[in-house]
Amino acid sequence: MIADIFCFIAKLLSGLTIRWSGCKPDDKQRVYFANHTSHMDFVMIWAALPKEIRKKTQPIAAKDYWGCGRFRKYIANKIIHAVLIKRNQIVCRHSENPINIMCEALDKGSSLIIFPEGTRNTHETIKNFQSGLYHLCKRRKDIEYIPVYLENLSRILPKGEFLPIPILGSVTFGAPLTINNNELKADFLN
């Protein structure tokens, strides 16, 4: 309910243009990966997805950010049902390894949204992706990996600001990516 209101406001505010250029909306299990510039990003992708698909799509979020403070915790757990992972440290314990956590969520039937740049980017070009996406692809090959390009959202709500301005934004869904068995990590991430 609150999530629907969130999505509605976000759509209204950004006059969101949604383009499905490489695939069609489908309730197949998918991993959407996108460039990351703003807190709006996840909400926008969510808002761009049809309601039925939205329900089973969870974002991957950073535990060190969204797990801190009551308000953020509430949003992450109750409203957007985020899957929280730890960044910036190599976790060896099986239960806390980010890849394992993501695989678990996939095995439960959820689709995922990830931002492989790792954090909100403040530059105009897209940063190099972290390797988690590669490892995830290696482990779960039967899932569609959909690239998503978000435009202008950093201007609506830049990092470090809390009041959004109503600039027109767009979400573009690209064609699903596939991974070759012996593709190298570096090649894939490019």
Place this chain on the structure above:
Amino acid sequence: MNIVFDKTTVFLLVGIIGLLTISSIIGFVHKKIAKQEKQLQFANNLIARIKSWWIMCFIFICSLLTGGIGSLILFGLISFLALREFITLTPTNRGDHRALFWVFFIILPLQYYFVGIKWYGMFSIFIPVYAFIFIPARMVISGNYERFLERAAKIQWGLMVCVYCISHAPALLTLNIPNFAGQNAKLLFFLIFVVQISDVFQYVFGKIIGKTKVSPSISPNKTVAGLIGGILMAVTLGTSLWWITPFSPIQAMGFSFVITIVGFFGDLTMSAIKRDRGIKDYGTIIEGHGGILDRMDSLCLATPVFFHLVRYYFTY
């Protein structure tokens, strides 16, 4: 801003509905007789445009029927959407964020508030003076000086065109014209009708006749013959509407001429900005036409000119 209903209002309503019906029929006939793919495409675009005209006329007339407040809200909304299209296309940087928040949520509503309370002394200088000083001041606080003049100028320009100029349309309803009390809505109707009909006929004549382009680099669809035909039609129709205005026929002709010429340059100016940014339309909100700014471009510049001329010559 009370509005009086009389025979002329009813005539105008019937006239508009008649005009739209005729154009719809023309659109459908075109589609029926279209043979090639290109003709069909043209007919479909024409039908989409006319459909949008129906919607726009309906909204505009409804807003006029509410008295002043409806038009105020309508044009406020148009300003908001237009400014949003403008700023989206104008590269701004992170240092402008707070200033833009002020522009959208405080300066814009205030401008329309001043129009609403008929405070001429304020709404006519609020953006050229106070906003002009405030915006760079707010941007300076953010500490980012990269391309400073360019950024400040672009925001100010967007405000002038999308908010200041458009706000003069509802401001027409606040003028006190002798022997014309309660009928100002017809003046607003006159302005919008003449400007838009000139656009329509420039488009139509441009398609039918003429080879020489007015400005091939900026607006490749406009031909000299189309321009002259459009202006002649708009001036003729404008003159024939003298009876809904406080003007004599000669004056109505003069006003029609002035607003079509200014409107034409408004159109070209806004097109030049689009060309520079490498796009064809400002948005996709109006089917067949593009964005709000694509439809408002000629009206933007013509409105304040018309307002001030009428105010100077016809009010007491």
